[in-house]
Amino acid sequence: MIRSSRFAFRIVLVLCISLFTEISVASNVMVDGKLFTSLKSAISSIKNGSRVYLEAGVYTEGAYIKASDISILGEPGVIFDGALADAKAALVLSGNNVEVESIACVNIKAPAGNGACIRFEGKNLTVRGITVSNSESGLMTSSDVGLVVVEYSSFESLGNRNGYAHALYVKADELFFRYSSILSTKHQGSGIKSRSKKVIVENSKLASLNSIDSRLIDMANYGELIVRNSILQQGNGSSNSQLIAYGLEKNVSKVFETNKISIKDNLIIFDRRQANVLISSRLEDERIISGNLFIGDFNNPNEFAEGNLWFLTRNDAKLPQAPYLPEIHEKQLVMSRIRILGDAQND
Numbered sequence: 040m041i042r043s044s045r046f047a048f049r050i051v052l053v054l055c056i057s058l059f060t061e062i063s064v065a066s067n068v069m070v071d072g073k074l075f076t077s078l079k080s081a082i083s084s085i086k087n088g089s090r091v092y093l094e095a096g097v098y099t100e101g102a103y104i105k106a107s108d109i110s111i112l113g114e115p116g117v118i119f120d121g122a123l124a125d126a127k128a129a130l131v132l133s134g135n136n137v138e139v140e141s142i143a144c145v146n147i148k149a150p151a152g153n154g155a156c157i158r159f160e161g162k163n164l165t166v167r168g169i170t171v172s173n174s175e176s177g178l179m180t181s182s183d184v185g186l187v188v189v190e191y192s193s194f195e196s197l198g199n200r201n202g203y204a205h206a207l208y209v210k211a212d213e214l215f216f217r218y219s220s221i222l223s224t225k226h227q228g229s230g231i232k233s234r235s236k237k238v239i240v241e242n243s244k245l246a247s248l249n250s251i252d253s254r255l256i257d258m259a260n261y262g263e264l265i266v267r268n269s270i271l272q273q274g275n276g277s278s279n280s281q282l283i284a285y286g287l288e289k290n291v292s293k294v295f296e297t298n299k300i301s302i303k304d305n306l307i308i309f310d311r312r313q314a315n316v317l318i319s320s321r322l323e324d325e326r327i328i329s330g331n332l333f334i335g336d337f338n339n340p341n342e343f344a345e346g347n348l349w350f351l352t353r354n355d356a357k358l359p360q361a362p363y364l365p366e367i368h369e370k371q372l373v374m375s376r377i378r379i380l381g382d383a384q385n386d
Contacts, residue, residue, distance in 0.1 A: 067094040078102050085109060087134070093117045093142065098129075107134035107161065113142040119156065121146045128158035128179070135161040135185070140168050147174035153204040155179045159187070162211075167191055175199040176228075177206045177221075187211045187235075192219045198228030202253050202278075205232040213237040218367070223250040227278045229257040236262040236295040240269055244367050247274030247310075254284050261286040261298045261322060270370055272308040273315060273335075274361075280313065280338075285320035299325035306374055308353075309335030310361045317343065332374055334358060344385045348378065356381040 067074060068081040069092040075081035078093070079100055085091055088108045095116030101124030104111075111130070119129035119142065129144050137159070144156030155176035157166065162185030169192045171177040177194040180187055187209050194206040205228040206221045207214075214235050220243060221230040229252065230245045231238065238258065245255040255271055258264050264285065273282045285300060286293075300323050309315040315337035320326070329346035334356045340349050350356035357380045358373070365373045 067096075068092070069094075098122050100124075101129045101131070103131040103133075105133045108136045109134060110138040110140070111142070112138075112140050115141060117142045119144045119147070121148070123147065123149060123154060125158075126150050128155040128176075130156065131158045131160070132164070133160040136163045137161060138165045138167070140166070142168075143170040143172075144177075145171075145173050147171075147176075148199075149175065152200040153179065153208075161185070164188070164211075165190075169193075170195075171206075172196050175204045176208065179208045180211050183210050183212070183234075185211045186213050186215070188215045188217075189219055190215075190217045193222070194220070194224075194230075195222040196225055196250070198224045198226040198250075198252065200226065202227035202229075205229045205257075208232045209238075210234045214239070216240045216243055218242050220244040220246075220367070221255070222246050223248045224252040225250045227251060227253045229253045229284075230255045232257045232259065233262070234260045236260075236297070237265075238262065239265045239267075241265075241267050242269060242367055244270040244272075244364065246270065246272035246364055247277050248272070248362050248364075249274055249276055251276040251278055253277070253279050255282055257284045258286065259284075259288050260291055260295070261293045262295045263297045263299055263301075265301045265303075266305060267301070267303045268305065268370070270306045270308075270364060270367060272364055273311050275311050277311050280311070281316045281319040282307070282309070283318040283320075285318060286322055287319060293322055298323050299327075301327045302329075302331060303327065304330040305332075306365070306370055307331055307333050308358075308364070309333070309337045311335075314338055332356070332377055334377075340384070347385075348381075348383045349385050350377070350381050351384055355383070 070084045091111045093113040095114040101122040103124040122129040124131045147154040156171040159180045165188040172195045197206045331347045333349040
């Protein structure tokens with residue numbers, strides 16, 4: 040009986056090891072229904088309009104793909120680990136109208152110090168369900184035109200070069216960031232560094248936690264910034280006092296027709312023990328800040344008293360101490376509880 044049990048255990052162990060090995064090293068790629076044994080061998084077959092399907096596994100080589108109107112879809116468990124193409128990113132994509140879904144990137148580093156999971160050089164990109172961690176950058180774009188959509192994705196522990204690498208660096212016309220998170224950006228990088236004419240952040244979580252980041256959002260070239268229904272948190276390690284920067288770079292002039300800021304219906308938490316600033320800006324044409332709950336001490340709270348609620352401490356808001364943050368789907372419930380139970384400074 041004992042021998043039989045040991046034999047059965049060995050069989051299960053061998054099967055588990057075999058399954059783990061298969062998942063870890065598998066790299067089959069299908070392009071338009073044709074099977075390839077590696078991503079490298081499949082690249083030449085990716086044409087305009089192709090659909091690329093990645094088998095679960097660890098990919099240690101990156102890819103430079105030039106085709107337009109393509110979709111890249113990963114099985115759950117697709118991981119690009121230390122992969123690099125063209126000394127830039129795990130995936131360098133230069134075509135237009137590209138979709139990338141369900142991939143993870145870790146340990147992406149480049150000689151320039153800003154290695155990204157995705158480097159996009161075309162027009163119109165949608166990324167969905169991607170996870171990037173412990174890398175220098177998450178997503179970078181180089182084109183001034185088009186639309187970038189990021190949804191249901193997470194970016195954590197990204198940054199490098201003392202503020203010259205960021206979780207997202209976007210230059211496209213418009214950036215939509217929704218149902219996603221940026222956490223613990225490091226080495227004084229920003230969560231979102233944008234030169235776009237319009238940025239919308241909604242139903243998302245941007246938080247410094249305990250990392251040494253710069254700002255959650257940096258709108259370097261002015262434009263239109265909309266942040267709504269989200270959770271923003273400035274941690275004690277943040278190197279800059281401003282949670283959001285708007286047009287603070289030197290020698291940058293307004294180039295867009297619309298230059299305004301709208302911050303509405305957010306849960307905003309200041310855990311930094313030094314001076315805190317919600318937003319530092321110049322030259323905006325309009326500013327709307329309403330429906331927010333502010334927790335923590337920050338400069339000039341009376342400027343935002345009308346239409347918002349301010350709680351001096353987490354205790355006053357009846358919110359657990361740092362590093363606790365609610366999940367984004369809990370935000371409305373948590374905000375309702377704070378409104379009922381909390382002791383606001385301006386109520």
